[in-house]
Amino acid sequence: MIKSLHKRKSELANSNKQVEFLSNGIFKGGELATFNTKIAETNQFPLRPKKLEILQINLGYMCNQVCEHCHVDAGPDRKEIMTKETMLHCLDVIKTTNAHTLDLTGGAPEMNPNFRWFVDEASKAGIKDFIVRSNLTILRANKKYYDLPEFFKNHNIHVISSMPHWTKGKTDKQRGSGVFDKSIKALEELNAIGYGMPNSSLKLDLVYNPSGAFLPGNQVALEKDFKKALHDDFGIQFHNLFAITNLPISRFLDYLIASENYEDYMYALVEAYNPEAVKNVMCTNTISVSWDGFLYDCDFNQMLELPVSSKVKHISEYNEEQLQERTIITSQHCYGCTAGAGSSCQGNIIPA
Amino acid sequence: MQKTYYDPADLKKFGKISEWNEELGSKFFEYYNSVFMEGNLSEREKSLIALAVSHTIQCPYCIDAYTGDGLQRGITKEEMMEALHVAAAIRGGASLVHGVQMMNKVNKLEM
Numbered sequence: 001m002i003k004s005l006h007k008r009k010s011e012l013a014n015s016n017k018q019v020e021f022l023s024n025g026i027f028k029g030g031e032l033a034t035f036n037t038k039i040a041e042t043n044q045f046p047l048r049p050k051k052l053e054i055l056q057i058n059l060g061y062m063c064n065q066v067c068e069h070c071h072v073d074a075g076p077d078r079k080e081i082m083t084k085e086t087m088l089h090c091l092d093v094i095k096t097t098n099a100h101t102l103d104l105t106g107g108a109p110e111m112n113p114n115f116r117w118f119v120d121e122a123s124k125a126g127i128k129d130f131i132v133r134s135n136l137t138i139l140r141a142n143k144k145y146y147d148l149p150e151f152f153k154n155h156n157i158h159v160i161s162s163m164p165h166w167t168k169g170k171t172d173k174q175r176g177s178g179v180f181d182k183s184i185k186a187l188e189e190l191n192a193i194g195y196g197m198p199n200s201s202l203k204l205d206l207v208y209n210p211s212g213a214f215l216p217g218n219q220v221a222l223e224k225d226f227k228k229a230l231h232d233d234f235g236i237q238f239h240n241l242f243a244i245t246n247l248p249i250s251r252f253l254d255y256l257i258a259s260e261n262y263e264d265y266m267y268a269l270v271e272a273y274n275p276e277a278v279k280n281v282m283c284t285n286t287i288s289v290s291w292d293g294f295l296y297d298c299d300f301n302q303m304l305e306l307p308v309s310s311k312v313k314h315i316s317e318y319n320e321e322q323l324q325e326r327t328i329i330t331s332q333h334c335y336g337c338t339a340g341a342g343s344s345c346q347g348n349i350i351p352a
Numbered sequence: 353m354q355k356t357y358y359d360p361a362d363l364k365k366f367g368k369i370s371e372w373n374e375e376l377g378s379k380f381f382e383y384y385n386s387v388f389m390e391g392n393l394s395e396r397e398k399s400l401i402a403l404a405v406s407h408t409i410q411c412p413y414c415i416d417a418y419t420g421d422g423l424q425r426g427i428t429k430e431e432m433m434e435a436l437h438v439a440a441a442i443r444g445g446a447s448l449v450h451g452v453q454m455m456n457k458v459n460k461l462e463m
Contacts, residue, residue, distance in 0.1 A: 165426060165428075166426075167428055169428070169430075170428065208426075210423070210424070212423065214420055214423045214424055215424060216424060217421075217424035217425040218395070218425075221394075221395060221396065221425065222425070222426055225396070225425075225426055226426075271364070
Protein backbone atom coordinates (compact mmCIF):
# COMPACT_ATOMS: atom_id res chain seq x y z
CA MET A 1 0.00 0.00 0.00
CA ILE A 2 1.36 3.42 -0.92
CA LYS A 3 1.56 6.11 1.76
CA SER A 4 -0.18 9.48 1.80
CA LEU A 5 1.79 12.57 0.76
CA HIS A 6 1.54 13.68 4.39
CA LYS A 7 3.11 10.46 5.65
CA ARG A 8 5.82 10.69 3.01
CA LYS A 9 6.44 14.31 4.06
CA SER A 10 6.18 15.23 0.41
CA GLU A 11 6.48 18.89 -0.48
CA LEU A 12 3.06 18.63 -2.15
CA ALA A 13 1.45 17.70 1.18
CA ASN A 14 1.60 21.46 1.73
CA SER A 15 -1.44 22.90 -0.07
CA ASN A 16 0.31 26.28 -0.53
CA LYS A 17 2.98 24.53 -2.55
CA GLN A 18 0.31 23.00 -4.78
CA VAL A 19 -1.38 26.35 -5.39
CA GLU A 20 2.02 27.89 -6.10
CA PHE A 21 2.94 25.10 -8.53
CA LEU A 22 -0.36 25.49 -10.40
CA SER A 23 0.18 29.23 -10.74
CA ASN A 24 3.71 28.99 -12.10
CA GLY A 25 5.27 27.32 -15.14
CA ILE A 26 3.05 27.21 -18.21
CA PHE A 27 0.52 29.54 -16.58
CA LYS A 28 2.94 32.17 -15.33
CA GLY A 29 4.67 32.56 -18.69
CA GLY A 30 1.35 33.00 -20.48
CA GLU A 31 1.75 29.79 -22.48
CA LEU A 32 -1.71 28.84 -21.23
CA ALA A 33 -4.38 31.26 -20.02
CA THR A 34 -5.07 31.22 -16.30
CA PHE A 35 -8.55 30.01 -15.37
CA ASN A 36 -9.68 33.45 -14.25
CA THR A 37 -8.56 35.00 -17.55
CA LYS A 38 -10.35 32.25 -19.43
CA ILE A 39 -13.71 32.68 -17.70
CA ALA A 40 -13.40 36.45 -18.02
CA GLU A 41 -13.52 35.98 -21.83
CA THR A 42 -17.22 35.11 -21.45
CA ASN A 43 -17.81 37.60 -18.62
CA GLN A 44 -18.05 34.87 -16.00
CA PHE A 45 -15.37 36.22 -13.67
CA PRO A 46 -15.73 36.31 -10.75
CA LEU A 47 -17.89 33.25 -10.31
CA ARG A 48 -20.80 33.80 -7.99
CA PRO A 49 -23.06 31.31 -6.19
CA LYS A 50 -26.54 30.46 -7.43
CA LYS A 51 -29.21 28.81 -5.31
CA LEU A 52 -27.65 26.51 -2.71
CA GLU A 53 -28.57 22.91 -3.47
CA ILE A 54 -25.89 20.74 -1.90
CA LEU A 55 -24.33 20.73 1.53
CA GLN A 56 -21.27 18.49 1.35
CA ILE A 57 -19.69 17.50 4.65
CA ASN A 58 -16.29 15.85 4.92
CA LEU A 59 -16.28 13.63 8.01
CA GLY A 60 -12.52 13.11 7.94
CA TYR A 61 -9.53 12.20 5.84
CA MET A 62 -9.03 8.74 7.33
CA CYS A 63 -9.57 5.95 4.81
CA ASN A 64 -8.89 2.21 4.59
CA GLN A 65 -7.62 2.72 1.02
CA VAL A 66 -4.78 4.77 -0.45
CA CYS A 67 -5.80 5.42 -4.05
CA GLU A 68 -3.15 6.77 -6.39
CA HIS A 69 -5.35 9.59 -7.69
CA CYS A 70 -6.90 10.70 -4.38
CA HIS A 71 -7.44 14.47 -4.22
CA VAL A 72 -7.92 14.26 -0.45
CA ASP A 73 -4.59 12.51 0.17
CA ALA A 74 -6.67 10.19 2.35
CA GLY A 75 -5.39 7.02 3.97
CA PRO A 76 -5.15 5.03 7.20
CA ASP A 77 -2.43 7.38 8.43
CA ARG A 78 -4.63 10.49 8.27
CA LYS A 79 -5.99 11.37 11.70
CA GLU A 80 -8.16 14.36 10.81
CA ILE A 81 -11.66 13.30 11.93
CA MET A 82 -14.74 15.45 12.56
CA THR A 83 -15.55 15.69 16.27
CA LYS A 84 -19.03 15.31 17.76
CA GLU A 85 -18.96 18.99 18.68
CA THR A 86 -18.48 20.01 15.03
CA MET A 87 -21.15 17.49 14.02
CA LEU A 88 -23.59 19.21 16.39
CA HIS A 89 -22.92 22.51 14.60
CA CYS A 90 -23.50 20.73 11.28
CA LEU A 91 -26.81 19.32 12.54
CA ASP A 92 -28.01 22.82 13.45
CA VAL A 93 -27.32 23.85 9.84
CA ILE A 94 -28.85 20.69 8.33
CA LYS A 95 -32.13 21.46 10.14
CA THR A 96 -32.42 24.91 8.61
CA THR A 97 -30.61 24.82 5.26
CA ASN A 98 -32.38 25.37 1.97
CA ALA A 99 -30.17 22.73 0.34
CA HIS A 100 -32.08 19.69 -0.90
CA THR A 101 -29.04 17.40 -0.84
CA LEU A 102 -26.79 16.36 2.02
CA ASP A 103 -23.59 14.71 0.82
CA LEU A 104 -21.29 12.96 3.31
CA THR A 105 -17.78 12.26 2.12
CA GLY A 106 -14.25 11.61 3.39
CA GLY A 107 -11.85 9.69 3.44
CA ALA A 108 -14.15 6.86 4.31
CA PRO A 109 -16.93 8.67 6.21
CA GLU A 110 -17.97 5.36 7.80
CA MET A 111 -14.68 5.32 9.73
CA ASN A 112 -15.69 8.33 11.80
CA PRO A 113 -16.62 6.83 15.21
CA ASN A 114 -19.75 9.00 15.36
CA PHE A 115 -20.84 8.25 11.79
CA ARG A 116 -23.97 6.24 12.65
CA TRP A 117 -25.12 8.66 15.32
CA PHE A 118 -24.64 11.56 12.89
CA VAL A 119 -26.60 9.81 10.11
CA ASP A 120 -29.38 8.96 12.60
CA GLU A 121 -29.66 12.59 13.66
CA ALA A 122 -29.21 14.13 10.22
CA SER A 123 -31.84 11.91 8.63
CA LYS A 124 -34.44 13.35 11.04
CA ALA A 125 -34.14 16.70 9.24
CA GLY A 126 -35.95 15.18 6.25
CA ILE A 127 -33.50 16.29 3.57
CA LYS A 128 -34.67 15.06 0.17
CA ASP A 129 -31.47 13.40 -1.02
CA PHE A 130 -29.10 12.06 1.64
CA ILE A 131 -25.87 10.81 0.05
CA VAL A 132 -23.06 8.78 1.60
CA ARG A 133 -19.95 8.40 -0.57
CA SER A 134 -18.76 4.91 0.24
CA ASN A 135 -15.60 3.40 -1.20
CA LEU A 136 -17.32 -0.06 -1.04
CA THR A 137 -14.34 -1.93 0.43
CA ILE A 138 -15.04 -0.39 3.85
CA LEU A 139 -18.27 -2.40 3.89
CA ARG A 140 -16.11 -5.56 3.85
CA ALA A 141 -13.10 -4.23 5.80
CA ASN A 142 -14.13 -5.33 9.28
CA LYS A 143 -17.05 -7.16 10.90
CA LYS A 144 -18.20 -3.95 12.57
CA TYR A 145 -19.04 -2.57 9.13
CA TYR A 146 -20.81 -5.65 7.72
CA ASP A 147 -24.29 -4.37 8.61
CA LEU A 148 -23.77 -0.96 7.02
CA PRO A 149 -25.79 -1.82 3.86
CA GLU A 150 -28.84 -2.50 6.09
CA PHE A 151 -28.09 0.67 8.06
CA PHE A 152 -28.03 2.64 4.80
CA LYS A 153 -31.30 1.06 3.73
CA ASN A 154 -33.00 1.86 7.04
CA HIS A 155 -32.09 5.53 6.60
CA ASN A 156 -32.92 5.63 2.88
CA ILE A 157 -29.34 6.65 2.13
CA HIS A 158 -28.34 7.29 -1.47
CA VAL A 159 -25.07 5.39 -1.90
CA ILE A 160 -22.46 6.71 -4.33
CA SER A 161 -19.38 4.54 -4.79
CA SER A 162 -16.14 4.71 -6.69
CA MET A 163 -15.42 2.14 -9.38
CA PRO A 164 -12.70 3.11 -11.86
CA HIS A 165 -13.26 0.19 -14.22
CA TRP A 166 -15.18 -3.02 -14.72
CA THR A 167 -11.97 -5.02 -14.83
CA LYS A 168 -9.88 -6.13 -11.86
CA GLY A 169 -6.56 -5.06 -13.36
CA LYS A 170 -7.43 -1.40 -13.90
CA THR A 171 -9.34 -1.08 -10.62
CA ASP A 172 -6.64 -2.61 -8.42
CA LYS A 173 -3.91 -0.57 -10.11
CA GLN A 174 -5.62 2.68 -9.14
CA ARG A 175 -7.16 1.73 -5.81
CA GLY A 176 -4.93 -1.03 -4.41
CA SER A 177 -4.58 -4.79 -4.55
CA GLY A 178 -7.77 -6.71 -3.76
CA VAL A 179 -10.04 -3.64 -4.05
CA PHE A 180 -11.91 -4.96 -7.08
CA ASP A 181 -12.96 -8.27 -5.50
CA LYS A 182 -14.07 -6.58 -2.28
CA SER A 183 -15.96 -3.91 -4.22
CA ILE A 184 -17.80 -6.56 -6.23
CA LYS A 185 -18.74 -8.37 -3.03
CA ALA A 186 -20.03 -5.11 -1.51
CA LEU A 187 -22.04 -4.31 -4.65
CA GLU A 188 -23.57 -7.80 -4.58
CA GLU A 189 -24.64 -7.22 -0.98
CA LEU A 190 -26.13 -3.82 -1.80
CA ASN A 191 -28.02 -5.34 -4.76
CA ALA A 192 -29.27 -8.18 -2.55
CA ILE A 193 -31.14 -5.75 -0.27
CA GLY A 194 -32.54 -3.74 -3.19
CA TYR A 195 -29.89 -1.08 -3.85
CA GLY A 196 -29.34 -0.28 -7.53
CA MET A 197 -32.18 -2.44 -8.83
CA PRO A 198 -34.07 -1.01 -11.81
CA ASN A 199 -37.24 0.18 -10.04
CA SER A 200 -35.81 0.50 -6.56
CA SER A 201 -35.91 3.78 -4.66
CA LEU A 202 -32.67 2.72 -2.96
CA LYS A 203 -30.26 4.67 -5.14
CA LEU A 204 -26.87 3.23 -5.99
CA ASP A 205 -24.65 5.23 -8.33
CA LEU A 206 -21.05 4.61 -9.33
CA VAL A 207 -18.26 7.11 -9.88
CA TYR A 208 -15.70 6.60 -12.62
CA ASN A 209 -12.33 8.38 -12.53
CA PRO A 210 -9.84 7.79 -15.35
CA SER A 211 -6.95 5.64 -14.14
CA GLY A 212 -4.23 7.81 -15.62
CA ALA A 213 -3.36 11.10 -17.29
CA PHE A 214 -6.35 11.29 -19.62
CA LEU A 215 -9.84 12.76 -19.51
CA PRO A 216 -12.99 10.69 -19.08
CA GLY A 217 -14.85 9.72 -22.23
CA ASN A 218 -18.56 10.08 -22.92
CA GLN A 219 -20.47 9.43 -19.67
CA VAL A 220 -23.45 7.81 -21.39
CA ALA A 221 -21.26 5.39 -23.37
CA LEU A 222 -19.19 4.53 -20.29
CA GLU A 223 -22.33 3.89 -18.26
CA LYS A 224 -23.57 1.52 -20.95
CA ASP A 225 -20.26 -0.38 -20.98
CA PHE A 226 -20.09 -0.51 -17.16
CA LYS A 227 -23.67 -1.78 -16.90
CA LYS A 228 -23.16 -4.47 -19.50
CA ALA A 229 -19.84 -5.71 -18.12
CA LEU A 230 -20.86 -5.70 -14.44
CA HIS A 231 -24.15 -7.39 -15.25
CA ASP A 232 -22.68 -10.00 -17.62
CA ASP A 233 -19.73 -10.84 -15.37
CA PHE A 234 -21.27 -10.59 -11.90
CA GLY A 235 -25.02 -9.95 -12.25
CA ILE A 236 -24.51 -6.51 -10.64
CA GLN A 237 -26.88 -3.60 -11.27
CA PHE A 238 -26.67 0.09 -10.46
CA HIS A 239 -28.48 3.28 -11.45
CA ASN A 240 -26.17 5.97 -12.82
CA LEU A 241 -22.50 6.30 -13.63
CA PHE A 242 -20.84 9.63 -12.91
CA ALA A 243 -17.72 10.24 -15.01
CA ILE A 244 -15.49 12.58 -13.03
CA THR A 245 -12.35 14.30 -14.29
CA ASN A 246 -9.29 13.99 -12.06
CA LEU A 247 -8.30 17.46 -10.86
CA PRO A 248 -4.59 18.27 -10.85
CA ILE A 249 -4.21 18.48 -7.08
CA SER A 250 -2.77 16.39 -4.25
CA ARG A 251 -1.79 12.80 -5.13
CA PHE A 252 -2.99 13.10 -8.73
CA LEU A 253 -0.82 16.21 -9.16
CA ASP A 254 2.08 14.30 -7.61
CA TYR A 255 1.48 11.47 -10.12
CA LEU A 256 1.27 13.92 -13.06
CA ILE A 257 4.57 15.52 -12.12
CA ALA A 258 6.38 12.24 -11.38
CA SER A 259 5.20 10.65 -14.65
CA GLU A 260 6.06 13.81 -16.64
CA ASN A 261 2.45 14.16 -17.75
CA TYR A 262 1.66 17.44 -15.99
CA GLU A 263 2.02 19.86 -18.92
CA ASP A 264 0.25 17.60 -21.43
CA TYR A 265 -2.59 17.05 -18.98
CA MET A 266 -3.04 20.77 -18.36
CA TYR A 267 -2.99 21.35 -22.12
CA ALA A 268 -5.68 18.70 -22.52
CA LEU A 269 -7.84 20.34 -19.83
CA VAL A 270 -7.44 23.82 -21.29
CA GLU A 271 -8.13 22.61 -24.84
CA ALA A 272 -11.30 20.87 -23.63
CA TYR A 273 -12.41 24.01 -21.75
CA ASN A 274 -16.14 24.55 -22.23
CA PRO A 275 -17.57 27.94 -21.21
CA GLU A 276 -21.05 26.39 -21.05
CA ALA A 277 -19.90 24.11 -18.22
CA VAL A 278 -18.75 27.15 -16.20
CA LYS A 279 -22.35 28.32 -15.87
CA ASN A 280 -23.32 25.36 -13.69
CA VAL A 281 -20.04 24.30 -12.15
CA MET A 282 -20.71 22.68 -8.76
CA CYS A 283 -19.18 25.41 -6.60
CA THR A 284 -22.11 27.60 -7.69
CA ASN A 285 -24.62 25.38 -5.86
CA THR A 286 -22.54 23.74 -3.11
CA ILE A 287 -21.01 24.51 0.25
CA SER A 288 -18.26 22.18 1.39
CA VAL A 289 -17.60 21.71 5.12
CA SER A 290 -14.25 20.34 6.27
CA TRP A 291 -13.64 17.89 9.12
CA ASP A 292 -12.82 20.83 11.40
CA GLY A 293 -15.90 22.80 10.39
CA PHE A 294 -14.44 25.37 8.01
CA LEU A 295 -16.36 26.33 4.88
CA TYR A 296 -15.19 26.07 1.27
CA ASP A 297 -16.62 26.57 -2.21
CA CYS A 298 -15.98 22.90 -3.03
CA ASP A 299 -14.14 19.80 -1.84
CA PHE A 300 -11.16 20.64 -4.06
CA ASN A 301 -10.78 24.14 -2.60
CA GLN A 302 -10.99 22.48 0.81
CA MET A 303 -8.01 20.28 -0.02
CA LEU A 304 -6.09 23.31 -1.31
CA GLU A 305 -7.07 25.16 1.89
CA LEU A 306 -8.67 28.01 -0.06
CA PRO A 307 -11.53 29.00 2.30
CA VAL A 308 -14.70 30.82 1.28
CA SER A 309 -14.31 34.51 0.64
CA SER A 310 -16.83 35.55 3.28
CA LYS A 311 -16.97 36.85 6.82
CA VAL A 312 -18.66 33.54 7.61
CA LYS A 313 -15.79 31.07 7.76
CA HIS A 314 -16.95 28.30 10.09
CA ILE A 315 -20.01 26.07 10.46
CA SER A 316 -20.51 27.47 13.98
CA GLU A 317 -21.23 30.89 12.48
CA TYR A 318 -23.06 29.59 9.39
CA ASN A 319 -25.29 32.11 7.65
CA GLU A 320 -26.63 30.97 4.31
CA GLU A 321 -27.78 34.39 3.14
CA GLN A 322 -24.42 35.95 3.86
CA LEU A 323 -22.57 33.08 2.17
CA GLN A 324 -24.63 33.58 -0.96
CA GLU A 325 -23.10 37.05 -1.25
CA ARG A 326 -19.57 35.73 -1.65
CA THR A 327 -17.46 35.39 -4.76
CA ILE A 328 -16.05 31.93 -5.50
CA ILE A 329 -12.31 31.29 -5.28
CA THR A 330 -11.03 29.89 -8.59
CA SER A 331 -7.63 28.89 -9.89
CA GLN A 332 -6.02 26.61 -12.47
CA HIS A 333 -7.33 23.38 -10.87
CA CYS A 334 -10.84 24.56 -11.82
CA TYR A 335 -10.10 23.65 -15.45
CA GLY A 336 -10.81 20.08 -14.27
CA CYS A 337 -14.48 20.94 -13.73
CA THR A 338 -14.98 22.76 -17.04
CA ALA A 339 -13.48 20.29 -19.54
CA GLY A 340 -15.81 18.80 -22.13
CA ALA A 341 -19.24 18.10 -20.67
CA GLY A 342 -17.96 19.42 -17.33
CA SER A 343 -17.30 17.49 -14.15
CA SER A 344 -18.78 17.57 -10.66
CA CYS A 345 -19.39 15.21 -7.75
CA GLN A 346 -22.65 14.42 -9.61
CA GLY A 347 -20.83 13.65 -12.88
CA ASN A 348 -21.27 15.64 -16.11
CA ILE A 349 -22.50 19.20 -15.72
CA ILE A 350 -23.98 19.36 -19.21
CA PRO A 351 -26.44 16.52 -19.77
CA ALA A 352 -26.06 14.41 -22.93
CA MET B 353 14.48 23.74 -40.42
CA GLN B 354 12.98 21.37 -37.83
CA LYS B 355 15.10 18.37 -36.96
CA THR B 356 12.38 15.71 -37.17
CA TYR B 357 9.61 15.09 -39.70
CA TYR B 358 7.08 14.42 -36.95
CA ASP B 359 6.26 16.81 -34.09
CA PRO B 360 3.58 15.68 -31.56
CA ALA B 361 2.39 19.29 -31.32
CA ASP B 362 1.38 19.16 -34.99
CA LEU B 363 -1.48 16.78 -34.18
CA LYS B 364 -3.24 19.62 -32.35
CA LYS B 365 -2.92 21.73 -35.51
CA PHE B 366 -4.72 19.23 -37.74
CA GLY B 367 -7.75 21.51 -38.01
CA LYS B 368 -5.58 24.20 -39.57
CA ILE B 369 -5.53 22.17 -42.78
CA SER B 370 -8.82 23.91 -43.61
CA GLU B 371 -7.17 27.33 -43.57
CA TRP B 372 -5.63 26.76 -47.00
CA ASN B 373 -8.74 25.17 -48.48
CA GLU B 374 -11.82 25.90 -46.44
CA GLU B 375 -14.27 24.01 -48.64
CA LEU B 376 -12.43 20.71 -48.93
CA GLY B 377 -11.10 20.88 -45.37
CA SER B 378 -14.58 21.41 -43.96
CA LYS B 379 -15.99 18.60 -46.07
CA PHE B 380 -13.25 16.27 -44.89
CA PHE B 381 -13.78 17.00 -41.20
CA GLU B 382 -17.56 16.76 -41.54
CA TYR B 383 -17.13 13.36 -43.17
CA TYR B 384 -14.53 12.31 -40.57
CA ASN B 385 -16.80 13.21 -37.66
CA SER B 386 -19.77 11.42 -39.24
CA VAL B 387 -17.73 8.26 -39.77
CA PHE B 388 -16.93 7.98 -36.07
CA MET B 389 -20.49 8.51 -34.84
CA GLU B 390 -22.45 5.58 -33.44
CA GLY B 391 -24.05 3.62 -36.27
CA ASN B 392 -24.30 -0.09 -36.91
CA LEU B 393 -20.93 -0.21 -35.22
CA SER B 394 -20.48 1.39 -31.81
CA GLU B 395 -18.08 4.32 -31.28
CA ARG B 396 -16.00 1.96 -29.19
CA GLU B 397 -15.69 -0.58 -32.02
CA LYS B 398 -14.77 2.18 -34.45
CA SER B 399 -12.09 3.44 -32.09
CA LEU B 400 -10.49 -0.01 -32.00
CA ILE B 401 -10.63 -0.29 -35.81
CA ALA B 402 -9.01 3.15 -36.05
CA LEU B 403 -6.27 2.07 -33.65
CA ALA B 404 -5.53 -1.08 -35.66
CA VAL B 405 -5.51 0.82 -38.97
CA SER B 406 -3.26 3.48 -37.43
CA HIS B 407 -0.64 0.79 -36.84
CA THR B 408 -1.09 -0.68 -40.29
CA ILE B 409 -0.42 2.67 -41.94
CA GLN B 410 2.15 3.45 -39.22
CA CYS B 411 0.84 6.95 -38.57
CA PRO B 412 2.32 8.34 -35.32
CA TYR B 413 -0.35 11.03 -35.08
CA CYS B 414 -3.12 8.44 -35.40
CA ILE B 415 -1.51 6.06 -32.89
CA ASP B 416 -1.22 8.91 -30.40
CA ALA B 417 -4.82 10.00 -31.00
CA TYR B 418 -6.51 6.59 -30.91
CA THR B 419 -4.53 5.24 -27.95
CA GLY B 420 -5.75 8.24 -25.96
CA ASP B 421 -9.25 7.86 -27.40
CA GLY B 422 -9.33 4.20 -26.37
CA LEU B 423 -8.27 4.98 -22.80
CA GLN B 424 -10.99 7.60 -22.53
CA ARG B 425 -13.55 5.04 -23.63
CA GLY B 426 -12.40 2.54 -21.02
CA ILE B 427 -10.85 0.22 -23.60
CA THR B 428 -8.28 -1.98 -21.87
CA LYS B 429 -4.70 -2.42 -23.01
CA GLU B 430 -5.45 -6.12 -23.58
CA GLU B 431 -8.24 -5.18 -26.02
CA MET B 432 -5.94 -2.69 -27.75
CA MET B 433 -3.20 -5.29 -28.18
CA GLU B 434 -5.67 -7.82 -29.60
CA ALA B 435 -6.78 -5.26 -32.17
CA LEU B 436 -3.14 -4.68 -33.13
CA HIS B 437 -2.61 -8.38 -33.67
CA VAL B 438 -5.52 -8.37 -36.09
CA ALA B 439 -3.74 -5.58 -37.99
CA ALA B 440 -0.43 -7.45 -37.81
CA ALA B 441 -2.04 -10.71 -38.96
CA ILE B 442 -3.62 -9.05 -41.99
CA ARG B 443 -0.44 -7.17 -42.78
CA GLY B 444 1.72 -10.30 -42.38
CA GLY B 445 -0.85 -12.38 -44.23
CA ALA B 446 -0.85 -9.90 -47.08
CA SER B 447 2.88 -10.52 -47.54
CA LEU B 448 2.62 -14.24 -47.15
CA VAL B 449 -0.36 -14.74 -49.45
CA HIS B 450 1.81 -13.36 -52.27
CA GLY B 451 3.88 -16.47 -51.70
CA VAL B 452 1.29 -18.25 -53.82
CA GLN B 453 2.35 -16.01 -56.73
CA MET B 454 5.95 -16.96 -56.03
CA MET B 455 5.08 -20.63 -55.91
CA ASN B 456 3.11 -20.36 -59.16
CA LYS B 457 6.08 -18.74 -60.86
CA VAL B 458 8.57 -21.28 -59.53
CA ASN B 459 6.31 -24.15 -60.52
CA LYS B 460 5.96 -22.72 -64.01
CA LEU B 461 9.66 -22.14 -64.59
CA GLU B 462 11.28 -25.10 -62.89
CA MET B 463 11.58 -28.39 -64.63
